[in-house]
Amino acid sequence: MNLPAFSYLFLFLIFIISCFSYAFDPYGVIERVIPRQHVPRLLNTLDVETLHSNNPQPLLSPEGDFNQDKKGDLALTGKYELPPGSKPYFLLVATPQKNTYQKLYFEEFDKPPLLHKGGTTGEGDPKNQAFSLSFCTQCDEGWDYYWDRNKQTFVRKSWGVKRMATPSFQKEGPVVSTATVDTALRLVGGLKDVQDYVKELKKRGGELRTTVEFENPSYQEQYWVRIFERKGKKEIEYDRLLVNIKSLQILKRKKKLRP
Secondary structure, three states: OOOOOOOHHHHHHHHHHHHOOOOOOHHHHHHHHOOHHHOEEEOEHHHOHHHOOOOOOEEOOOEEOOOOOOOOEEEEEEEEOOOOOOOOEEEEEEEEEOOEEEEEEEEEEOOOOEEEEOOOOOOOOOOOOOEEEEOOOOEOOEEEEEEEOOOOEEEEEEOOOOEOOOOOEOOOOOOOOHHHHHHHHHHHHOOHHHHHHHHHHHHOOOOEEEEEEEOOOOOOOEEEEEEEEEEOOEEEEEEEEEEEOOOOEEEEEOOOOOO
16 A cells, blocks of 8 residues: 555644644654754653663653643653753643644753653642652752643742652653654555544544554554544544554554445
């Protein structure tokens, strides 16, 4: 099966990629929002002295409806390989916007920041923040971030008390690459029934979500692509497809292949 050329069909696939929040692509967010001349990238355990290891892992990038607009948002921390000034680290909060991402908040730091989900930093955590940020573990140097509806931006509140801010990682084990996600979604996006489903969902304002996951991490050619609608906390699955990104074939579908 050949991948479709740049066409009307591919526009629907762009919609798929740009609208999912269940499986954000942090690298894709950075590429679309941060100036490339500074060579930005995600922070990982090699960037933090106390977390240094031989097996680098990306640090946690919390997801959630931070600004309460019923759309998913992503908070991530990164580093400039070619910093524009004295502060080489940054915090970026973004939300999907058509075929790109909109920046909700941006801040730069002179040392690597660690992100934490709300309610996970131990005693003294207010549990009502969008997310928290610290520069160390078991310390009082950190902030809780809240969305200010009037100012349409995030405001931060200093901890002021000691917390147990244990670092979290984005994902255990190997991470599916951006190129793989793109190839898998292009392949699935060439199916007419998938295009019809996306078109119908978009027309009625439904919330489309997709995920791309390894079938087996030791065999990095085949992946499961899941397509579903998100309604609040409920997920309505449309299909689950097994694809081979080397042969560009769809090997299996949960639902019967349509003619």
